[in-house]
Amino acid sequence: MTVRTALILLASVVIGGVVGVLTLLCGTQPAGAALAGLTSAGASVPVLHALIQ
Numbered sequence: 947m948t949v950r951t952a953l954i955l956l957a958s959v960v961i962g963g964v965v966g967v968l969t970l971l972c973g974t975q976p977a978g979a980a981l982a983g984l985t986s987a988g989a990s991v992p993v994l995h996a997l998i999q
Contacts, residue, residue, distance in 0.1 A: 954994045962987025 966983025970976060 950998060954991060954998060957994050958987045958990040961990045 962983040965986040966979050969982040970979035974982070
């Protein structure tokens, strides 16, 4: 695994965690917050891949 790959995956996990926690704090059920966090983590990988060249 290259440093670039590790950076992209770490950043996507952080983004997903932040989105999940913020969604949970808004009063959403934990399953919905987990789904929002996982979705945002998955969606951020291609974006970060394009940004970090």
